[in-house]
Amino acid sequence: MNSYNHKAIEAKWRSYWEETQAHTVTMDPDKPKFYCLDMFPYPSGAGLHVGHWRGYVLSDVWSRYKKLQGYNVLHPMGWDAFGLPAENDAIKKGIHPTVSTASNVATFKRQLHEIGAMYDWTREVNTTDPGYYKWTQWIFVQMYKRGLAYRKEMPINFCPSCQTGLANEEVVQGACERCGTPVEKRHLMQWMLRITKYADRLLEGLKTLDWPEKVVKMQEAWIGRSEGAEVVFAIDGADEQITVFTTRPDTLFGATYMVLAPEHELVSKITTPEQKEDVEKYVKQAMSKSSVERMANKEKTGVFTGAYGINPVNGKRIPIWVGDYVLIDYGSGAIMAVPAHDERDYEFAQKFALPIIPVIAEKDGTVPDLPFVIDGVLINSGPFDGMDSENAKKAITEHLQKKGQGRASVQYKMRDWVFSRQRYWGEPIPIVHCPKCGEVPVPEDQLPVTLPDVENYQPTGTGESPLAAITEWVNTTCPKCGGPAKRETNTMPQWAGSCWYFLRYADPDNDTALADPEKLAYWLPVDLYVGGIEHAVLHLLYSRFYIKFLYDIGVVDFDEPFVRLFNQGMVTKDGAKMSKSKGNVVNPDELVEHYGADSLRIYELFIGPPEVDSEWMDNGIEGVYRFIQRVWNLVVRSLKNMPEPTLASEKLRHRLIATVTERIESFKLNTVVSAFMEYVNQLGQTVDRQSLETLVILLAPLAPHLAEELWQLLGHKPSVFDARWPQADPAMLVADQVTVAIQVNGRTRGTVDVPADAAQEDVMNAAAAITSVKNALEGKEILKTIYVPGKILNLVVK
RNA sequence: GCCGGGGUGGCGGAAUAGGUAGACGCUACGGACUUAAAAUCCGUUGGGCGUUUCGCCCGUGCGGGUUCGAUUCCCGCCUCCGGCACCA
Structure with missing residues (x-):
C-alpha cells in the first residue's frame, strides 16, 4: 500500500496550480463574487511565524469554501511596505529601503507560498511602488x-x-x-x-x-459622541464671553465656578492684575508638563484668574479659574463647574473651598450624598424645580436659546x-x-x-x-x-497606503484611474476581512473614512469597505505573544518540512476557537498528522475493496455535510476538525465511493493538497475545486434511534437506547431494568415524571 | 474608575432557546506487533470510595437563588485578560 507522502503531494499540486493558473481570477458578471481579504502584512525581516499563519489559513479556508460553492473568489495579497523598520535599517546599515523591502518581500512571499493559499499573485500590490502611491x-x-x-x-x-x-x-x-x-x-x-x-x-x-x-x-x-448644550457666560465687567460645553444643562443652576484650560486664549485677557503673576506661573508650568505627567498626576490643580462669569440662568457671579483638568482640545476648552454633580468638579471644589450647591435630587425628592452624578429631579433651580433631568435638559437648552445664550450641541472625542x-x-x-x-x-x-x-x-x-x-x-x-x-517635505503615515489598497486589487495595473469603476463595482466591497484586533481603531477607522470620502466624490459606489470582519486570536507560546526578543517564536518552515502544509493548516484551525488567543503545543500537530494519514489510508484501502453505500453510511455522510457546513458558516473551525475526526473514527476499514468523495470535497478547504491528490486517486480529473459543495438531505438527518438519559430526582442514573418515536411507557419500561435506577426507586413513590422525547426521562420520587 | 470578554480534567479545548459535563486531540500508563526500537494498532486516563463484569459520593472560580433538572438563567463576590482613562 502506498503511504501518505506530504512532500511529493504538496509539491505536485503547488506546481499544478501554478501551471494551470488555478488561482488567477477575472471579473465574470455571470458569476456571484466573493471578496475574501487578509490584512496585508508589513514585510519585516523576521519572516512569518505560526501566529501569522492562523489568519491566513482562516481566510483561505473561507475562500476555498466559497469557491466550492460556485463563487468567483477574489483572494489577493500584497505589501504594506512603507514604514519605519526599513528606514531604521537604512540608517543603521546603509541599505536603501527599496532594497531591503524587496528582499523582505521575497522572503515573505516564499513563506506565504508554503501555506498553499489560493492567492491570486497577479494582483499583488505594494504601497511603495510609485505606480501605487501615485494614487x-x-x-x-x-x-x-x-x-x-x-x-x-x-x-x-x-x-x-x-x-x-x-x-x-x-x-x-x-x-x-x-x-x-x-x-x-x-x-x-x-x-x-x-x-x-x-x-x-x-x-x-x-x-x-x-x-x-x-x-x-x-x-x-473612540468617536465618543456626546449630546449636550453650549452655554454662553458673560464676563463681569469685560466685553468677552466664555462658551462652555456641557452634557448636563439640567445642572446649570448648580454651576458655582468656571474653569479654563491653561492654553485657553481668554486666560491672559481676563486675568486681573493681582492674579497675573500666579496665573502666568501656573500656565507655564502646565504647558511644560508632558501628557504622561499630566495623566499620571490626577491631583487637581488650578489658580483663580480674578475674573467672574455671569450664569445666564440666574445672573449669579461665579469665579473663573484656570485648571489643567480642563482640556483645550475638547469642547471649547472651558467648562462650567457643577461640583455637586460631577466628580472632578467636586474634587476641585473641595480642594479650593469653592461652594457646592445641590440642584438634582433623587427621583423621590430626597437630597443625596454628593457628588450625585446621575439623573434625578431638579431642586434649587428656580422655575425648573420639580422637573426631571431629561426634560430639564431640553427646557433649559430651549430657554438659553431664546435668550441667545446657548443652544443644543454635539461634541466628539475624536480629533x-x-x-x-x-x-x-x-x-x-x-x-x-x-x-x-x-x-x-x-x-x-x-x-x-x-x-x-x-x-x-x-x-x-x-x-x-x-x-x-x-x-x-x-x-x-x-x-x-x-x-x-x-x-512639502513631510511624508504620509503608514496608514495612508493601507486605507485603500483593497480597491487596487480589483485593478492593480491601472495607470489612468485608481481602479476601473466597473471592476470596483463588481468586486467591492470586501465580503470578509480577516486580521488582528490591533487595528480596531487605527486602520479600520481610517479606511472607513477614506471610503466614505471616495464615495462622496463618486469613485466608489459603497460607503463601507468591509461588510464582515473577523479578528483571529493570537497564537501564544509559554503564555506570551511570539517575539524574537522573547525567543518563543515557532517557525512554520520546519513544521511544513516535517508534517506538511496540510497538517499545519489543520492544526492552526484545531488549536482553539479562531477568535480566541490560543497556546501553541508542539505535540498538537502530531494528532492532526495521524488524522490525515488515517484519511489517506481509508481511501487507499477502500479503493482496493470498495463497499456499497448503506443506509448507515449515508446517514453519517449527510450528517457530516450538515455539521461541517454549519460549523464553517459560524466560524467554529476548531470543531470542524473534530467533526472530521469523529466521522473517520466511526467508519470501518473501508467505506463506499460516495462517502469518500464527499469527505474529500468537504476536506478540500482545510487540506487542499491532500484533497486534490485523493480526488485524483478516486479517478477524477483535477481539480477538486471544480467540484461543488454537497448538500445535506434533511430526511437523512433524522435519527431513528436515540439515547435517552434516565434521571431520578435530576440525577442521571443511566441511559436507554430507544426508537426516536418511543412512547413514555416504553422508555419507562426500559429504564426500570437499569440497576441504579432500580436502586434509586427502591421503596420510593414516584410523584412526577418529566419526559422530553429524545433527551431525558426524569422521575421525581420521595 | 468606566466599558467589554473570560475562569470547565495533567494540557488545548467540547457541550449553553436549561436536559447524559469533559466530544475531539495531546500527555501519561498498560497491552499487541518487533530480535529491538520507531511507527502503527487496541485499552485506560476528572477526583474520591466500596462488597470492583457493578455501584455510591464529590465535581464547570466562590457564595446564594429559581427549577424536576443549572457549565448554561438571576443576585452578590473573587480573579484574569483586553479597551478607554480628568472628553465636562
Whole structure:
C-alpha cells in the first residue's frame, strides 16, 4: 500500500496550480463574487511565524469554501511596505529601503507560498511602488481640494524615539503605539485630515456592519459622541464671553465656578492684575508638563484668574479659574463647574473651598450624598424645580436659546487626524509651497511625486523631514505660476497606503484611474476581512473614512469597505505573544518540512476557537498528522475493496455535510476538525465511493493538497475545486434511534437506547431494568415524571 | 474608575432557546506487533470510595437563588485578560 507522502503531494499540486493558473481570477458578471481579504502584512525581516499563519489559513479556508460553492473568489495579497523598520535599517546599515523591502518581500512571499493559499499573485500590490502611491497621493489631492486636508500649527504628540509626530490614535496610554516611548508635546506645522467631519457617518455606519461587537464598541468609544448644550457666560465687567460645553444643562443652576484650560486664549485677557503673576506661573508650568505627567498626576490643580462669569440662568457671579483638568482640545476648552454633580468638579471644589450647591435630587425628592452624578429631579433651580433631568435638559437648552445664550450641541472625542510624518520612507505629501501662490497641490498629471534617493536617512529631530536636506528635490517650480517654489517635505503615515489598497486589487495595473469603476463595482466591497484586533481603531477607522470620502466624490459606489470582519486570536507560546526578543517564536518552515502544509493548516484551525488567543503545543500537530494519514489510508484501502453505500453510511455522510457546513458558516473551525475526526473514527476499514468523495470535497478547504491528490486517486480529473459543495438531505438527518438519559430526582442514573418515536411507557419500561435506577426507586413513590422525547426521562420520587 | 470578554480534567479545548459535563486531540500508563526500537494498532486516563463484569459520593472560580433538572438563567463576590482613562 502506498503511504501518505506530504512532500511529493504538496509539491505536485503547488506546481499544478501554478501551471494551470488555478488561482488567477477575472471579473465574470455571470458569476456571484466573493471578496475574501487578509490584512496585508508589513514585510519585516523576521519572516512569518505560526501566529501569522492562523489568519491566513482562516481566510483561505473561507475562500476555498466559497469557491466550492460556485463563487468567483477574489483572494489577493500584497505589501504594506512603507514604514519605519526599513528606514531604521537604512540608517543603521546603509541599505536603501527599496532594497531591503524587496528582499523582505521575497522572503515573505516564499513563506506565504508554503501555506498553499489560493492567492491570486497577479494582483499583488505594494504601497511603495510609485505606480501605487501615485494614487495614494491622488486621494490626498482630492481631499485637499475639498478642504479635508489642511495645515495647522498646533501642539501634537511627538515620539522622541521614532522622531516623528503621531496621530492621537497612535498614542496608547501616553506612549507611542509602535515603540512604547512616552510621547512629548511639540508645536509643529502639521498636515491634518478633517476626519471629524465624518464623525457622525462613521458612527452611523457601524450599525450596518457584520463586525465583532467589541470592535464596534471600540470605534464608538473612540468617536465618543456626546449630546449636550453650549452655554454662553458673560464676563463681569469685560466685553468677552466664555462658551462652555456641557452634557448636563439640567445642572446649570448648580454651576458655582468656571474653569479654563491653561492654553485657553481668554486666560491672559481676563486675568486681573493681582492674579497675573500666579496665573502666568501656573500656565507655564502646565504647558511644560508632558501628557504622561499630566495623566499620571490626577491631583487637581488650578489658580483663580480674578475674573467672574455671569450664569445666564440666574445672573449669579461665579469665579473663573484656570485648571489643567480642563482640556483645550475638547469642547471649547472651558467648562462650567457643577461640583455637586460631577466628580472632578467636586474634587476641585473641595480642594479650593469653592461652594457646592445641590440642584438634582433623587427621583423621590430626597437630597443625596454628593457628588450625585446621575439623573434625578431638579431642586434649587428656580422655575425648573420639580422637573426631571431629561426634560430639564431640553427646557433649559430651549430657554438659553431664546435668550441667545446657548443652544443644543454635539461634541466628539475624536480629533482631526495628524497626517504628517517627519520621516523619509513614506509617500511625499504632494504639495508645493510657492511664495506667491501659497500652498499648491501637485497637478494630477504630474503625480506621483516620487521619493528622491538620499545619502542620509537620519531624521533631523527638529521636526523636519530628511527630505528637507535634499535641495535639488525640494527646489521646484510652482505648478500655478511657474516661479521658484519648494516642495512639502513631510511624508504620509503608514496608514495612508493601507486605507485603500483593497480597491487596487480589483485593478492593480491601472495607470489612468485608481481602479476601473466597473471592476470596483463588481468586486467591492470586501465580503470578509480577516486580521488582528490591533487595528480596531487605527486602520479600520481610517479606511472607513477614506471610503466614505471616495464615495462622496463618486469613485466608489459603497460607503463601507468591509461588510464582515473577523479578528483571529493570537497564537501564544509559554503564555506570551511570539517575539524574537522573547525567543518563543515557532517557525512554520520546519513544521511544513516535517508534517506538511496540510497538517499545519489543520492544526492552526484545531488549536482553539479562531477568535480566541490560543497556546501553541508542539505535540498538537502530531494528532492532526495521524488524522490525515488515517484519511489517506481509508481511501487507499477502500479503493482496493470498495463497499456499497448503506443506509448507515449515508446517514453519517449527510450528517457530516450538515455539521461541517454549519460549523464553517459560524466560524467554529476548531470543531470542524473534530467533526472530521469523529466521522473517520466511526467508519470501518473501508467505506463506499460516495462517502469518500464527499469527505474529500468537504476536506478540500482545510487540506487542499491532500484533497486534490485523493480526488485524483478516486479517478477524477483535477481539480477538486471544480467540484461543488454537497448538500445535506434533511430526511437523512433524522435519527431513528436515540439515547435517552434516565434521571431520578435530576440525577442521571443511566441511559436507554430507544426508537426516536418511543412512547413514555416504553422508555419507562426500559429504564426500570437499569440497576441504579432500580436502586434509586427502591421503596420510593414516584410523584412526577418529566419526559422530553429524545433527551431525558426524569422521575421525581420521595 | 468606566466599558467589554473570560475562569470547565495533567494540557488545548467540547457541550449553553436549561436536559447524559469533559466530544475531539495531546500527555501519561498498560497491552499487541518487533530480535529491538520507531511507527502503527487496541485499552485506560476528572477526583474520591466500596462488597470492583457493578455501584455510591464529590465535581464547570466562590457564595446564594429559581427549577424536576443549572457549565448554561438571576443576585452578590473573587480573579484574569483586553479597551478607554480628568472628553465636562
